[in-house]
Amino acid sequence: MLSASGRSASMRRLNMNRRTLAVVFVATLALLYGTLAMGAESPYGGGTQYRNLFDPEGPYGWLTPRVLIWILAQLHLLFAAFVLAVPMFALIIEIVGVVSKDPEQSQRYDDLAHEFTRLLTTAFSITSILGAIFTFLCIGLYPGMFNYLVEVFGPSMYLYACIFFGESFSLYLYYYGWGKIRGWTHVMLGVVLNAFGITLMLIANAWTTFMMAPAGLDEAGAVVDRHAAFFNFLLHPINIHRLIANLCMGGSVAAAYAAYKFLKAKTDEERAHYDWMGYIGNFIAVLALLPLPFAGYYLGYEIYAFNQQLGIYMMGGVLSWLFVMQAVLVGALFFAANYYLWLGMDRIEGSERYRGWIKFMLGIITVCILVWATPNSLILSSSEIQEMGGTKHPILSLLGVMSAKNTAVNLIILTTFLSFVLYRRGNKEPTVSWAKAGNAVQALAFGAAAAVVIFIGVGGYIESLWLESEKRVGMSPYQVLAVLAAIAVVLPIDLAMFRNAREIGQIRWGQVSKRSQYCLFFLAVSFTWLMALMGFVRSSLRQHWHVYEVLEDTSASAFTPSIGYATMIVSIVVVIFFLLVSVVVYISQLGAHDDEHAEGLEEDGDSGLTPGRFAAAVAAFFIVLWCLPDASVKKAGDPWEGLPDAPEVGEYGVVSADAGTYRVPVGDMLKQMAEDPTLLAPAVKAKSATADMSPEERGAVVFEAKACGACHSVAGEKMIGPALDGLFGKEEKLVDGSMALVDEAYLVESILDPNAKVVDGFGPVMTPFAGMVTDREVDDLVAYIKSLAD
Numbered sequence: 001m002l003s004a005s006g007r008s009a010s011m012r013r014l015n016m017n018r019r020t021l022a023v024v025f026v027a028t029l030a031l032l033y034g035t036l037a038m039g040a041e042s043p044y045g046g047g048t049q050y051r052n053l054f055d056p057e058g059p060y061g062w063l064t065p066r067v068l069i070w071i072l073a074q075l076h077l078l079f080a081a082f083v084l085a086v087p088m089f090a091l092i093i094e095i096v097g098v099v100s101k102d103p104e105q106s107q108r109y110d111d112l113a114h115e116f117t118r119l120l121t122t123a124f125s126i127t128s129i130l131g132a133i134f135t136f137l138c139i140g141l142y143p144g145m146f147n148y149l150v151e152v153f154g155p156s157m158y159l160y161a162c163i164f165f166g167e168s169f170s171l172y173l174y175y176y177g178w179g180k181i182r183g184w185t186h187v188m189l190g191v192v193l194n195a196f197g198i199t200l201m202l203i204a205n206a207w208t209t210f211m212m213a214p215a216g217l218d219e220a221g222a223v224v225d226r227h228a229a230f231f232n233f234l235l236h237p238i239n240i241h242r243l244i245a246n247l248c249m250g251g252s253v254a255a256a257y258a259a260y261k262f263l264k265a266k267t268d269e270e271r272a273h274y275d276w277m278g279y280i281g282n283f284i285a286v287l288a289l290l291p292l293p294f295a296g297y298y299l300g301y302e303i304y305a306f307n308q309q310l311g312i313y314m315m316g317g318v319l320s321w322l323f324v325m326q327a328v329l330v331g332a333l334f335f336a337a338n339y340y341l342w343l344g345m346d347r348i349e350g351s352e353r354y355r356g357w358i359k360f361m362l363g364i365i366t367v368c369i370l371v372w373a374t375p376n377s378l379i380l381s382s383s384e385i386q387e388m389g390g391t392k393h394p395i396l397s398l399l400g401v402m403s404a405k406n407t408a409v410n411l412i413i414l415t416t417f418l419s420f421v422l423y424r425r426g427n428k429e430p431t432v433s434w435a436k437a438g439n440a441v442q443a444l445a446f447g448a449a450a451a452v453v454i455f456i457g458v459g460g461y462i463e464s465l466w467l468e469s470e471k472r473v474g475m476s477p478y479q480v481l482a483v484l485a486a487i488a489v490v491l492p493i494d495l496a497m498f499r500n501a502r503e504i505g506q507i508r509w510g511q512v513s514k515r516s517q518y519c520l521f522f523l524a525v526s527f528t529w530l531m532a533l534m535g536f537v538r539s540s541l542r543q544h545w546h547v548y549e550v551l552e553d554t555s556a557s558a559f560t561p562s563i564g565y566a567t568m569i570v571s572i573v574v575v576i577f578f579l580l581v582s583v584v585v586y587i588s589q590l591g592a593h594d595d596e597h598a599e600g601l602e603e604d605g606d607s608g609l610t611p612g613r614f615a616a617a618v619a620a621f622f623i624v625l626w627c628l629p630d631a632s633v634k635k636a637g638d639p640w641e642g643l644p645d646a647p648e649v650g651e652y653g654v655v656s657a658d659a660g661t662y663r664v665p666v667g668d669m670l671k672q673m674a675e676d677p678t679l680l681a682p683a684v685k686a687k688s689a690t691a692d693m694s695p696e697e698r699g700a701v702v703f704e705a706k707a708c709g710a711c712h713s714v715a716g717e718k719m720i721g722p723a724l725d726g727l728f729g730k731e732e733k734l735v736d737g738s739m740a741l742v743d744e745a746y747l748v749e750s751i752l753d754p755n756a757k758v759v760d761g762f763g764p765v766m767t768p769f770a771g772m773v774t775d776r777e778v779d780d781l782v783a784y785i786k787s788l789a790d
Helices: 004-040 065-099 103-118 120-141 143-176 183-212 226-230 235-264 268-289 292-306 308-316 320-347 351-372 382-388 396-400 402-424 435-459 469-497 514-540 563-588 595-604 611-627 667-675 695-705 744-752 775-787
Strands: 545-547 559-561 661-663 731-733 739-741
Touching: 065 103, 065 120, 065 183, 065 235, 065 268, 065 514, 065 563, 103 120, 103 143, 103 268, 120 143, 120 563, 143 183, 143 226, 143 545, 183 226, 183 235, 183 545, 235 268, 235 292, 235 514, 235 563, 268 320, 268 402, 268 514, 292 308, 292 402, 292 469, 320 351, 320 402, 320 514, 320 563, 351 402, 396 402, 402 435, 402 469, 435 469, 514 563, 559 563, 695 775, 744 775
Parallel strands: none
Antiparallel strands: 559 661, 731 739
């Protein structure tokens, strides 16, 4: 029973919880009121394809439908990743406890798994709420697009709802049945819960990958094969990538929760428990981090294979600089993951003999990260370009190609695995008779893998080996296989060699630097920011298409955001996510206080700033501020009144001074749609908004949309392909020594079958566009290139 002081503390805590819930309730009412107030004055009407929630000219005009959907979709995905990942490693931990023959160790693992799942119930509710709001906004703001997706995926959407019910039921039964349902029966509940969760992810991935790589459609865009649409070209690569990324992110957030509890702990016992919990969460995150770059390369490879224009736009266009940011972030993640392991050696007696290795591993990782983050071309002024002879540095640009980057990332992964092996050995010495032979085989495996990785990387610069880009790409999987082979050889030997090893010291859980806990916070934020950034990249590959080259986005917010704008939204998403996570942490602790917690609260008083209070205060402030009705909203009249003026047709691709974005000239098309709603039949490929352009102007649009500028300059600069300005009418020397006149026939052939005639000094690397462009688009491109010669 609770003491009098404990009961008093419990009553104060109950009153505090009531106050917090009251604040959240009022904020929710404000949100509903504000949304209804805004929606009532929006131009809603039958047959509409796009709607605005806020007046574009008002103070909340920056919250365009695209931005709202962007934020909600990403928040939903982040929480879904957490809710999917935590049951996975909670189940694994529970199984370890069930099979353990040591009752004390078994209970320890069972308690840890239970504490991980304590975070799930509230997180699951938030995930569901975000998903519901996201769905309602999709229906309300993008009815045409949503209707089309329902037409294609209706049966799987109904199945999703049924499986979602199964996941909800199994989640609450799994959590609240803890201690009542025991042993393998409870483990099977965890298996069912994970099966439901993974199935939901697979179904949702089919919808999103279809928008990038549509399949099962006829020429008009109508669905003819739902099976092909569901199992589209990118489904499995996305499934693999997201499953691994979810484990990374879920493990890191759980580890950050443990770090928070560690820093708040008042006893050595609590610190020891949460230090161990943080280690387990981080171990899972780093274990998933090792294959994550491989999964990313596999996804990128499949995007190229499906549509090389998507691949070129991703890696060669404006989005390529996001991958430089990604490289910096991933490098920082590997830095932090290794730093945490190195700091963790402080808690292990006997690990001193391995600390001399740290400076060498640090040097390798530092050099590799610098290589990985080096771009192939630089953003320079015109004077700098002239002085350097182009946008590529004569030396550093060599480090910007895939040969160098593949080599760097594989060496980073190999070094991180070595850090883990040394950490694991910290307080142990093998007793098996074959220990020396085992160490020799492991050293040979590490050395051979590093040699293969470096040899293949260097070979990418040697003409007699695999200098050509196709050969370089073809050799990169062997680097991956070398690293995976080393891991496959070293790990089983290490497990067998140290299974019954002699302990030369103890692991002093809880006796670790606070820097290690801040490192866990950094890993969680970095993982989450990286996931949000890559979510933006996947979405932006479609450019101004809802469904790539099938259903066009002709709304006023159909634009490709600038890098600065995108990173700002991503950062906002991450901040909101962790505010909501703090709510999850706070609520998860409400029922977890025992007598000791109550007495501690009696001693400490009720004046601390808890995560729940902080999150509730910030959320209430922003929600109320967000939802104050805008007096400047215009009443409905003309359904297009209040929308921003569309730029002139000739301004396609011009950066907006107000928003810092690339806008599509769709004003005329919007008016046509308002006058004739039959143009919006969802199963029909959308019309282009270029009808009134000249062929040269349309050609410039095609040039931009097909990312031709990733390989061809229009300013005289030599890139992957020849410069196009002044090209028409010239004679070009070909690789076979012959000469060719650049006329219309030559340009048409070079677009459709570029390797038929290859200009001297360039390789046969251009994608054939036969079947990828219409006859009109070819004619427009030719007209545009001709205009560059004037």
